[in-house]
Amino acid sequence: MLESLQFLANGFEVAGTLQNLLYCLIGAIVGTLVGVLPGLGPIAGIALLIPATFGLNATSALIMLSGIYYGAMYGGSTTSILINVPGETASVITCIDGYQMAQQGRAGQALAISAIGSFIAGTIAIFGLVLIAPPLADAALAFGPPEFAALMVFAFVVLSNVTGGSLVKALMMVIAGLILGTIGLDPVTGNERFTFGSAYLLSGIEFVAVAIGVFGLGEILVNAAKPPQQLEQRVLVPRFRDLYPTLQDLRRSIGAILRGTGIGFGIGLIPGPAPVIATYAAYTVEKRISKHPEEFGKGAIEGVAGPEAANNAATQSAFIPLFVIGVPFGPVPAILLGALLIHGVTPGPLLISESPQLFWAVVASMYIGNFILLLLNLPFVPLFANMLRVPKKVLLPLVMLFCITGMFSVNNSVLDVWMMLAFGALGYILRGWACEGAPLLLGLVLGPKLEVAFRQSVMISHGGFEIFIDRPISLAFLVATLGFLLFPLLRRAVRLLLPKAPPPSGGPKANVAEGQS
């Protein structure tokens, strides 16, 4: 513990240099913008900025890119509260009570509680990261190829189960991503695969092209499909003097913030789109334990405080599996893994011991970043809210221009831009099929790692698969995977066997639908 604090102090020295402070600030501002502007999520935001980090060292690059991730969680609530449109998916739940508060003239208080809750949750979660990451890294040293292979299969299945849509569709997306990940040189033998003689494909599919295409361009096309009159919305900008919560607001929120922090931190440690699930879980818990459940959906401040704290805590704890095991459990950490690999850093159990400067500097920068974001999101909220007044018919072409520029600058190649366009069209089609892009991206990024771990495992066991069952950690992951796969079937069987209960009237679903409309 003391050793960790000593390392953290050193981390503050690195993160506190003028250069790293500047990158932390840029990350926080861009993250807030990405969160504020509907249609541009953290995945596309980070992917767009990866080329801008090529001139930086790995520490500065990761400080900036992770700032975008947690910054987006702060910014996402602004549009949810002011115009009832979530800036990114983790802010969908905030629409329900946040927008109702704004309708009652309490937008300032909702925004302030959201920023304060996010700050408290972020700060506590980083402390949890400092406590948990080093011992977990020591434990992860016991992981060999079979454990990694089983863990990745577990992550894919859990992610597919919790994305909200059909499990089969999500699994198809994972496998499609894994297949795309096999294009290029075989990571074990060096043979060419599916390159059709093209030198461009030797290094595989550029994951930045997939990220910007599926998530950035795909979303732009969805907006472009709307009639021009549907693109614009009335924006309600709060006054600076309204941006403070009353004592009663604070008293009602503090419990929700702390509970949201605990829920979010726990959920961040399991595979899936952690910040999104955390907000749903926190909202459900708050409504269930509230003395005034009837206020939820009509402007209950706990309905803003709990979910906003939860998505920030989940964002911070999602860094733990990425740093400690080297396996990202969600699409945004997967993008960060890609960025780290570009910078020559391989996350895993040895990262903390071999690159302590990078790990602790990034952790320290998160403390600083949270503080910057609190400052940005309280007094400057009216400024960010005014950005929503930029008409979408101007904003979308601008974002498109940035997508092309960002994509070109990855390898200074027009072929990359064509690749991005192809994946943009695919992203648009996938939305039409109600297929999620996140499992596809995770499959693409983790595909080569899974293949190497799988092939090494069967080589170690001389062609047998019992190695996955003989080793307890691997067996535990496989049993859990089987449980997650069979759970929907069992649930359906139980529903068929049990007599039908009368349908519940009203309830949270009605409120959620109302909030999202």
Next chain:
Amino acid sequence: MAAAISLFVFGAITVALSLQLPLGTLRMPGSGFFPLVLGLALMTLAGVHGVQLRLAKPKAATPEPQPAPQTPADGSTIRVVLFMGTVAAATALLEPLGYTLSSFLLMLALLWILGLRRWHLSAMIALASAAASYVIFVVWLKIPMPSGWFF
């Protein structure tokens, strides 16, 4: 059903191409082994999805006797095709025309497609965007964007 068919075909192509690669043995899997397994898995899942849809179809038809119209009459498909076509044209012209000019033309065309029909305003926004992105990306960030025939 389009998703199931498309992904089944994608899986089948993967299987066919994998079989042309060395498969190796279980003791030493070759380059084609992993994609072959993935292709077969994708075909299976796509098949399951197709069957699910087939079984679910008659059920859905009963409670909803009046299905919603599938093709929107508001020209959304035309807008998406025009948007993608313009972006593709700008990408094709990126190297011959150069970054700044192709950015200007891209902005101008996209603004028109998205409904901004005042040419003076569109031209000003397009010019400002092209100039600002040139300053940010080429001058400040030193990204070697194509200079083309002009600049």
